[in-house]
Amino acid sequence: MQTAICLVGLVTLxxxxxxxxxxxxxxxxxxxxxxxxxxxxxxxTQLPTTxxxxxxxxxxxxxxxxxxxxxxxxxxxxDRYHNPSHTLSDGSDCEWFNGCDPYFNILYTSSHDGHxxxxxxxxxxxxxxxAFGIHVGFPNPFSIRAPVGATIEVQVTALDEDLVGSDExxxxxxxxxxVGTAGKSETKKDASGPAQFGLSFQV
Ligand SMILES: [Ca+2]
Ligand SMILES: [Ca+2]
Numbered sequence: 001m002q003t004a005i006c007l008v009g010l011v012t013l014x015x016x017x018x019x020x021x022x023x024x025x026x027x028x029x030x031x032x033x034x035x036x037x038x039x040x041x042x043x044x045t046q047l048p049t050t051x052x053x054x055x056x057x058x059x060x061x062x063x064x065x066x067x068x069x070x071x072x073x074x075x076x077x078x079d080r081y082h083n084p085s086h087t088l089s090d091g092s093d094c095e096w097f098n099g100c101d102p103y104f105n106i107l108y109t110s111s112h113d114g115h116x117x118x119x120x121x122x123x124x125x126x127x128x129x130x131a132f133g134i135h136v137g138f139p140n141p142f143s144i145r146a147p148v149g150a151t152i153e154v155q156v157t158a159l160d161e162d163l164v165g166s167d168e169x170x171x172x173x174x175x176x177x178x179v180g181t182a183g184k185s186e187t188k189k190d191a192s193g194p195a196q197f198g199l200s201f202q203v
Contacts, residue, residue, distance in 0.1 A: 071147050072182065072203055073144075073203070074144050074203055075141040078121075078140050078156075078199050079132060081158065081198075082128070082129045082130075083128055085194050086128055088169060089169045089170060089171055089172070089195075094170070095162075098126055100128070100160045101125050101126060103123040103158070104158050105120045106155070108154040109144075109152075110150045110179075112146055113144075122136060141200075148180060150179045151176055152178075152179060154176075155172065156174075170195055171197065172192055177201035182203055185202040
């Protein structure tokens with residue numbers, strides 16, 4: 001009987017494979033490909049009930065700290081952006097007629113926390129340098145809570161907003177900070193081609 005069931009299963013699988021093989025296929029032409037390119041970031045329909053896991057996920061929800069008295073608040077402040085030659089990451093100009101229109105996506109996490117938090121600044125028109133204020137589309141500094149000894153990682157991506165076509169990559173910078181006791185602070189700078197970015201951490 002079991003042998004018969006297995007045989008039926010194999011025949012069904014083979015039939016399915018053949019059916020897939022003869023499905024009509026539509027080849028996209030080059031211009032259709034260009035029109036059809038889009039990136040969809042899957043958003044979890046159900047957020048985990050346990051906030052701290054070892055699995056890294058991308059969440060588009062704001063960071064909501066889970067209060068733990070053994071953890072400390074780390075403030076992360078965007079300080080400066082500088083791109084005097086208005087160039088993109090590939091060395092070309094942001095525009096042929098004007099300068100870059102930079103905005104910044106920030107991904108940040110703590111090594112104790114399995115979540116990757118994701119925030120984006122407001123946009124800026126034709127600026128080579130920015131000294132970030134206290135509000136950049138979200139409060140600056142923003143914060144995360146973590147235990148002493150955890151490593152905070154922040155990745156900043158600068159994009160040039162374009163009204164026609166996709167926004168273009170200006171640069172990407174990564175910053176790390178090991179959480180220390182109260183009062184510890186560090187100011188960091190990083191370069192991505194000619195573009196520079198600085199931020200600071202404070203416990
Ligand atoms: Ca551009
Ligand atoms: Ca632009």
